[in-house]
Amino acid sequence: MVRYPNGKLYHPLQQIGTTKRSSGEFSYSNRGMTLEADLNETNQYYLVNGIAVIHKKPTPVQIVNVDYPKRSAAVIKEAYFKQSSTTDYNGVYKGCYIDFEAKETKSNTSFPLKNFHAHQIEHMKEVEKQGGICFVIISAFGSVYYLPASDLFFFWERQQQNGRKSISKDELMGAGHLITLGYSPRIDYIKVVETLHFSDECEQHLSSKKV
Template sequence: MSLEDEINHSNQYYLSRHIAVIHKKPTPIQLVKVDYPKRSAAVIKEAYFRRPSTTDYNGIYKGYYIDFDAKETRNKRSFPLKNFHEHQIRHMQECVRQGGICFAFIKFTELDLVYLLPASTLIRYWDAQASGGRKSILLTDIQQAGFSIDYQLNPRLPYLQAVDQIIAAKNKGAYHVE
Protein backbone atom coordinates (compact mmCIF):
# COMPACT_ATOMS: atom_id res chain seq x y z
CA MET A 1 0.00 0.00 0.00
CA SER A 2 1.39 3.42 -0.92
CA LEU A 3 1.81 6.17 1.67
CA GLU A 4 -1.03 8.16 0.10
CA ASP A 5 -3.32 5.11 0.27
CA GLU A 6 -2.43 4.68 3.95
CA ILE A 7 -3.13 8.35 4.64
CA ASN A 8 -6.41 8.23 2.70
CA HIS A 9 -7.47 5.17 4.73
CA SER A 10 -6.64 6.99 7.97
CA ASN A 11 -8.43 10.15 6.88
CA GLN A 12 -11.55 8.15 5.99
CA TYR A 13 -11.43 6.56 9.45
CA TYR A 14 -11.13 10.00 11.10
CA LEU A 15 -13.95 11.42 8.97
CA SER A 16 -16.34 8.51 9.58
CA ARG A 17 -15.91 8.96 13.34
CA HIS A 18 -16.23 12.77 13.24
CA ILE A 19 -12.67 13.22 14.51
CA ALA A 20 -11.21 15.31 11.66
CA VAL A 21 -12.02 16.45 8.14
CA ILE A 22 -8.88 16.09 6.04
CA HIS A 23 -8.89 15.47 2.29
CA LYS A 24 -6.44 14.99 -0.53
CA LYS A 25 -6.31 18.09 -2.71
CA PRO A 26 -6.95 17.55 -6.41
CA THR A 27 -4.07 18.26 -8.75
CA PRO A 28 -4.94 21.35 -10.83
CA ILE A 29 -4.92 20.21 -14.47
CA GLN A 30 -6.21 21.63 -17.72
CA LEU A 31 -7.77 19.06 -20.03
CA VAL A 32 -6.79 19.41 -23.66
CA LYS A 33 -8.11 16.25 -25.29
CA VAL A 34 -10.62 13.71 -24.02
CA ASP A 35 -11.94 10.71 -25.94
CA TYR A 36 -15.44 9.50 -25.25
CA PRO A 37 -15.63 5.92 -26.60
CA LYS A 38 -18.88 5.73 -24.67
CA ARG A 39 -20.54 8.12 -22.29
CA SER A 40 -19.47 6.36 -19.10
CA ALA A 41 -15.85 5.75 -20.17
CA ALA A 42 -14.15 9.08 -20.89
CA VAL A 43 -10.39 8.80 -21.42
CA ILE A 44 -8.06 11.76 -20.91
CA LYS A 45 -5.62 11.78 -23.83
CA GLU A 46 -3.84 15.08 -23.19
CA ALA A 47 -3.67 17.43 -20.22
CA TYR A 48 -1.23 19.77 -18.52
CA PHE A 49 -0.74 21.20 -15.06
CA ARG A 50 -2.43 24.60 -14.70
CA ARG A 51 -0.13 25.72 -11.93
CA PRO A 52 2.26 24.08 -9.50
CA SER A 53 0.46 22.17 -6.78
CA THR A 54 1.17 23.09 -3.17
CA THR A 55 0.77 20.25 -0.67
CA ASP A 56 -1.17 17.00 -0.89
CA TYR A 57 -3.67 17.32 1.97
CA ASN A 58 -5.51 19.89 4.04
CA GLY A 59 -8.39 20.07 6.45
CA ILE A 60 -9.41 20.84 9.99
CA TYR A 61 -8.87 19.12 13.33
CA LYS A 62 -9.96 20.48 16.72
CA GLY A 63 -10.42 23.90 15.14
CA TYR A 64 -6.89 23.96 13.68
CA TYR A 65 -6.10 24.21 10.00
CA ILE A 66 -3.98 21.20 8.98
CA ASP A 67 -1.87 21.14 5.82
CA PHE A 68 0.67 18.50 4.83
CA ASP A 69 2.52 16.71 2.09
CA ALA A 70 3.39 13.03 1.73
CA LYS A 71 6.74 11.86 0.37
CA GLU A 72 8.42 8.49 0.03
CA THR A 73 12.04 7.51 -0.44
CA ARG A 74 13.84 4.23 -1.07
CA ASN A 75 16.92 5.60 0.71
CA LYS A 76 17.74 3.98 4.01
CA ARG A 77 19.77 6.70 5.71
CA SER A 78 18.47 10.06 4.53
CA PHE A 79 15.62 11.86 2.83
CA PRO A 80 16.59 13.91 -0.27
CA LEU A 81 15.33 17.49 -0.13
CA LYS A 82 15.00 17.47 -3.94
CA ASN A 83 11.73 15.57 -3.36
CA PHE A 84 10.23 18.95 -2.44
CA HIS A 85 9.88 22.07 -4.58
CA GLU A 86 10.52 25.63 -3.48
CA HIS A 87 6.85 26.61 -3.86
CA GLN A 88 5.78 23.74 -1.58
CA ILE A 89 8.19 24.84 1.15
CA ARG A 90 7.07 28.47 0.90
CA HIS A 91 3.41 27.37 1.02
CA MET A 92 4.12 25.44 4.23
CA GLN A 93 5.94 28.44 5.66
CA GLU A 94 2.98 30.73 4.97
CA CYS A 95 0.52 28.24 6.49
CA VAL A 96 2.59 28.12 9.68
CA ARG A 97 2.79 31.93 9.77
CA GLN A 98 -0.99 32.07 9.64
CA GLY A 99 -1.28 29.74 12.64
CA GLY A 100 -1.84 26.49 10.75
CA ILE A 101 -0.30 23.16 11.62
CA CYS A 102 1.86 22.06 8.75
CA PHE A 103 4.09 19.03 8.32
CA ALA A 104 5.37 16.36 5.96
CA PHE A 105 4.89 12.65 6.11
CA ILE A 106 8.13 10.94 5.16
CA LYS A 107 8.13 7.22 4.47
CA PHE A 108 11.32 5.20 4.19
CA THR A 109 9.86 2.44 2.02
CA GLU A 110 12.80 0.03 2.28
CA LEU A 111 12.64 0.22 6.09
CA ASP A 112 8.84 0.49 6.29
CA LEU A 113 9.17 3.51 8.60
CA VAL A 114 6.90 6.55 8.59
CA TYR A 115 7.60 9.88 10.26
CA LEU A 116 5.69 13.11 10.67
CA LEU A 117 8.18 15.96 10.35
CA PRO A 118 7.00 19.44 11.42
CA ALA A 119 7.25 22.06 8.67
CA SER A 120 9.48 24.26 10.82
CA THR A 121 12.16 21.55 10.81
CA LEU A 122 11.77 20.87 7.10
CA ILE A 123 12.00 24.59 6.30
CA ARG A 124 15.16 24.93 8.39
CA TYR A 125 16.88 22.13 6.44
CA TRP A 126 15.59 23.49 3.12
CA ASP A 127 16.96 26.96 3.81
CA ALA A 128 20.29 25.59 5.09
CA GLN A 129 20.96 23.75 1.83
CA ALA A 130 20.96 27.11 0.01
CA SER A 131 23.93 28.21 2.10
CA GLY A 132 25.98 25.06 1.61
CA GLY A 133 24.15 22.74 3.99
CA ARG A 134 23.22 19.12 3.34
CA LYS A 135 20.94 18.34 0.40
CA SER A 136 19.18 15.71 2.49
CA ILE A 137 17.94 15.13 6.03
CA LEU A 138 19.54 12.22 7.85
CA LEU A 139 17.18 9.56 9.14
CA THR A 140 18.64 10.07 12.62
CA ASP A 141 17.76 13.79 12.43
CA ILE A 142 14.20 12.94 11.34
CA GLN A 143 13.93 10.49 14.22
CA GLN A 144 14.98 13.21 16.68
CA ALA A 145 12.92 16.10 15.30
CA GLY A 146 9.90 14.19 14.00
CA PHE A 147 7.30 11.79 15.27
CA SER A 148 7.41 8.09 14.48
CA ILE A 149 4.01 6.93 13.22
CA ASP A 150 3.56 3.24 13.89
CA TYR A 151 1.13 1.25 11.80
CA GLN A 152 -2.02 -0.15 13.33
CA LEU A 153 -5.32 -1.56 12.10
CA ASN A 154 -7.53 1.54 12.39
CA PRO A 155 -6.55 4.14 11.59
CA ARG A 156 -3.70 2.71 9.53
CA LEU A 157 -1.49 5.70 10.39
CA PRO A 158 -2.62 7.23 13.70
CA TYR A 159 -0.97 10.55 12.97
CA LEU A 160 -3.40 12.75 14.90
CA GLN A 161 -1.64 11.64 18.09
CA ALA A 162 1.45 13.49 16.83
CA VAL A 163 -0.70 16.46 15.78
CA ASP A 164 -2.04 16.57 19.35
CA GLN A 165 1.55 16.93 20.58
CA ILE A 166 2.13 19.78 18.11
CA ILE A 167 -1.07 21.47 19.32
CA ALA A 168 0.07 21.11 22.94
CA ALA A 169 3.45 22.66 22.09
CA LYS A 170 1.71 25.44 20.14
CA ASN A 171 -0.53 26.22 23.13
CA LYS A 172 2.55 26.43 25.38
CA GLY A 173 4.25 28.78 22.92
CA ALA A 174 6.86 26.16 22.03
CA TYR A 175 5.77 25.74 18.40
CA HIS A 176 7.90 28.20 16.49
CA VAL A 177 7.19 29.95 13.24
CA GLU A 178 10.04 30.15 10.75
Protein backbone atom coordinates (compact mmCIF):
# COMPACT_ATOMS: atom_id res chain seq x y z
CA MET A 1 0.00 0.00 0.00
CA VAL A 2 1.50 3.32 -1.11
CA ARG A 3 0.13 6.72 -0.12
CA TYR A 4 0.69 10.32 -1.17
CA PRO A 5 1.85 12.93 1.42
CA ASN A 6 -1.82 13.86 2.04
CA GLY A 7 -2.60 10.24 2.98
CA LYS A 8 -4.60 9.37 -0.15
CA LEU A 9 -3.97 5.98 -1.71
CA TYR A 10 -1.82 5.83 -4.85
CA HIS A 11 -3.43 4.25 -7.91
CA PRO A 12 -1.13 3.53 -10.89
CA LEU A 13 -1.89 5.72 -13.90
CA GLN A 14 -3.43 4.08 -16.92
CA GLN A 15 -2.18 5.35 -20.24
CA ILE A 16 -5.28 6.18 -22.22
CA GLY A 17 -5.05 7.24 -25.84
CA THR A 18 -5.76 10.81 -26.87
CA THR A 19 -9.01 11.88 -28.44
CA LYS A 20 -8.39 12.90 -32.03
CA ARG A 21 -10.08 15.92 -33.54
CA SER A 22 -11.26 16.02 -37.11
CA SER A 23 -8.45 18.51 -37.83
CA GLY A 24 -5.84 15.90 -36.92
CA GLU A 25 -4.87 17.56 -33.64
CA PHE A 26 -5.48 16.30 -30.14
CA SER A 27 -7.66 17.73 -27.42
CA TYR A 28 -7.11 17.79 -23.68
CA SER A 29 -10.83 18.08 -23.05
CA ASN A 30 -10.86 14.33 -22.34
CA ARG A 31 -9.56 14.29 -18.77
CA GLY A 32 -8.89 10.54 -18.98
CA MET A 33 -5.61 11.33 -20.70
CA THR A 34 -2.79 12.26 -18.36
CA LEU A 35 -0.32 15.07 -18.91
CA GLU A 36 2.44 13.02 -17.29
CA ALA A 37 1.95 10.03 -19.59
CA ASP A 38 2.07 12.22 -22.69
CA LEU A 39 5.17 14.08 -21.51
CA ASN A 40 6.90 10.77 -20.81
CA GLU A 41 6.08 9.59 -24.34
CA THR A 42 7.32 12.91 -25.74
CA ASN A 43 10.59 12.63 -23.84
CA GLN A 44 11.04 9.06 -25.10
CA TYR A 45 10.55 10.35 -28.65
CA TYR A 46 13.20 13.03 -28.09
CA LEU A 47 15.62 10.44 -26.69
CA VAL A 48 15.14 7.84 -29.45
CA ASN A 49 15.50 10.48 -32.16
CA GLY A 50 18.57 12.12 -30.63
CA ILE A 51 16.81 15.45 -30.02
CA ALA A 52 17.17 15.84 -26.25
CA VAL A 53 17.73 13.84 -23.08
CA ILE A 54 14.95 14.72 -20.62
CA HIS A 55 13.76 12.47 -17.79
CA LYS A 56 11.15 12.63 -15.07
CA LYS A 57 12.70 12.72 -11.63
CA PRO A 58 11.59 9.78 -9.46
CA THR A 59 9.30 10.70 -6.59
CA PRO A 60 10.99 9.90 -3.25
CA VAL A 61 9.24 7.21 -1.21
CA GLN A 62 9.28 6.75 2.56
CA ILE A 63 8.82 3.13 3.61
CA VAL A 64 7.04 2.78 6.96
CA ASN A 65 6.09 -0.90 7.16
CA VAL A 66 8.04 -3.90 5.85
CA ASP A 67 7.24 -7.57 6.30
CA TYR A 68 9.92 -10.27 6.14
CA PRO A 69 8.16 -13.58 5.31
CA LYS A 70 11.56 -15.07 4.49
CA ARG A 71 15.11 -14.12 5.26
CA SER A 72 15.81 -13.64 1.58
CA ALA A 73 12.64 -11.63 0.85
CA ALA A 74 11.06 -8.40 2.03
CA VAL A 75 7.54 -7.19 1.29
CA ILE A 76 6.67 -3.49 1.57
CA LYS A 77 3.31 -3.27 3.32
CA GLU A 78 2.97 0.50 3.59
CA ALA A 79 4.82 3.45 2.09
CA TYR A 80 4.26 7.14 1.37
CA PHE A 81 5.30 9.36 -1.50
CA LYS A 82 7.32 12.25 -0.10
CA GLN A 83 6.76 15.78 -1.31
CA SER A 84 9.04 16.52 -4.25
CA SER A 85 11.78 18.99 -3.32
CA THR A 86 12.41 20.35 -6.82
CA THR A 87 10.63 20.05 -10.18
CA ASP A 88 9.28 17.16 -12.25
CA TYR A 89 11.66 17.01 -15.22
CA ASN A 90 15.21 17.87 -16.12
CA GLY A 91 17.81 17.10 -18.77
CA VAL A 92 19.84 18.62 -21.58
CA TYR A 93 19.11 20.07 -25.01
CA LYS A 94 21.83 21.42 -27.31
CA GLY A 95 24.23 21.60 -24.39
CA CYS A 96 21.84 23.61 -22.21
CA TYR A 97 20.29 22.44 -18.95
CA ILE A 98 16.49 22.06 -19.10
CA ASP A 99 14.36 22.07 -15.95
CA PHE A 100 10.57 22.22 -15.78
CA GLU A 101 7.45 21.43 -13.82
CA ALA A 102 4.19 20.02 -15.24
CA LYS A 103 0.81 21.00 -13.81
CA GLU A 104 -2.84 20.76 -14.79
CA THR A 105 -6.17 22.15 -13.63
CA LYS A 106 -9.84 21.39 -14.20
CA SER A 107 -10.84 25.01 -13.61
CA ASN A 108 -12.41 26.77 -16.60
CA THR A 109 -11.44 30.27 -15.51
CA SER A 110 -8.00 30.27 -13.86
CA PHE A 111 -4.91 28.30 -12.84
CA PRO A 112 -4.51 28.15 -9.00
CA LEU A 113 -1.03 29.01 -7.76
CA LYS A 114 -1.52 26.61 -4.85
CA ASN A 115 -0.37 23.94 -7.32
CA PHE A 116 3.17 25.17 -6.64
CA HIS A 117 5.23 25.04 -3.46
CA ALA A 118 7.60 27.77 -2.31
CA HIS A 119 10.61 25.45 -2.47
CA GLN A 120 9.84 24.68 -6.14
CA ILE A 121 9.78 28.39 -6.97
CA GLU A 122 13.13 28.87 -5.19
CA HIS A 123 14.59 25.91 -7.08
CA MET A 124 13.53 27.39 -10.42
CA LYS A 125 15.00 30.76 -9.50
CA GLU A 126 18.33 29.10 -8.70
CA VAL A 127 18.26 27.27 -12.04
CA GLU A 128 17.70 30.53 -13.89
CA LYS A 129 20.55 32.20 -11.97
CA GLN A 130 22.86 29.49 -13.31
CA GLY A 131 21.74 30.08 -16.89
CA GLY A 132 19.46 27.05 -17.17
CA ILE A 133 16.27 27.03 -19.22
CA CYS A 134 13.37 26.79 -16.78
CA PHE A 135 9.63 26.76 -17.46
CA VAL A 136 6.27 25.23 -16.60
CA ILE A 137 4.01 23.14 -18.83
CA ILE A 138 0.39 23.74 -17.90
CA SER A 139 -2.63 21.79 -19.09
CA ALA A 140 -5.62 24.11 -18.75
CA PHE A 141 -8.76 25.19 -20.59
CA GLY A 142 -8.52 22.30 -23.06
CA SER A 143 -5.00 23.24 -24.21
CA VAL A 144 -1.37 22.95 -23.14
CA TYR A 145 0.81 26.00 -22.50
CA TYR A 146 4.53 26.63 -22.06
CA LEU A 147 4.96 29.30 -19.37
CA PRO A 148 8.51 30.68 -18.88
CA ALA A 149 9.64 30.60 -15.26
CA SER A 150 10.18 34.37 -15.29
CA ASP A 151 6.47 34.89 -15.94
CA LEU A 152 5.54 32.41 -13.22
CA PHE A 153 7.72 34.37 -10.79
CA PHE A 154 5.71 37.53 -11.55
CA PHE A 155 2.41 35.83 -10.71
CA TRP A 156 3.92 34.20 -7.62
CA GLU A 157 5.30 37.48 -6.27
CA ARG A 158 1.96 39.16 -6.93
CA GLN A 159 0.31 36.52 -4.74
CA GLN A 160 2.93 37.06 -2.03
CA GLN A 161 1.97 40.75 -1.99
CA ASN A 162 -1.67 39.88 -1.24
CA GLY A 163 -2.64 39.83 -4.90
CA ARG A 164 -4.79 37.22 -6.64
CA LYS A 165 -3.92 33.61 -5.86
CA SER A 166 -4.29 32.35 -9.41
CA ILE A 167 -3.36 33.06 -13.01
CA SER A 168 -6.44 34.08 -14.95
CA LYS A 169 -7.29 32.41 -18.24
CA ASP A 170 -6.51 35.59 -20.16
CA GLU A 171 -3.18 36.00 -18.35
CA LEU A 172 -2.10 32.44 -19.09
CA MET A 173 -3.13 32.73 -22.73
CA GLY A 174 -1.21 36.02 -22.96
CA ALA A 175 2.00 35.06 -21.14
CA GLY A 176 2.07 31.41 -22.11
CA HIS A 177 3.00 29.88 -25.44
CA LEU A 178 0.41 27.49 -26.85
CA ILE A 179 1.93 24.07 -27.61
CA THR A 180 0.52 22.41 -30.71
CA LEU A 181 -0.54 18.89 -29.81
CA GLY A 182 0.21 16.04 -32.17
CA TYR A 183 0.74 12.32 -32.42
CA SER A 184 4.52 11.96 -32.26
CA PRO A 185 5.77 13.79 -30.33
CA ARG A 186 2.54 14.43 -28.45
CA ILE A 187 3.56 17.62 -26.62
CA ASP A 188 6.39 19.16 -28.64
CA TYR A 189 7.64 21.66 -26.05
CA ILE A 190 11.18 21.61 -27.47
CA LYS A 191 9.82 23.54 -30.45
CA VAL A 192 9.00 26.40 -28.06
CA VAL A 193 12.40 26.10 -26.35
CA GLU A 194 14.03 26.33 -29.78
CA THR A 195 12.06 29.46 -30.70
CA LEU A 196 12.64 31.26 -27.39
CA HIS A 197 16.27 30.31 -26.72
CA PHE A 198 17.95 29.20 -29.93
CA SER A 199 16.99 31.79 -32.52
CA ASP A 200 19.95 33.64 -34.12
CA GLU A 201 19.57 36.53 -31.67
CA CYS A 202 19.34 34.21 -28.64
CA GLU A 203 22.34 32.13 -29.74
CA GLN A 204 24.45 35.28 -30.11
CA HIS A 205 23.42 36.31 -26.59
CA LEU A 206 24.30 32.89 -25.18
CA SER A 207 27.68 32.92 -26.97
CA SER A 208 28.52 36.34 -25.54
CA LYS A 209 27.80 35.06 -22.02
CA LYS A 210 30.24 32.15 -22.46
CA VAL A 211 33.13 34.40 -23.57
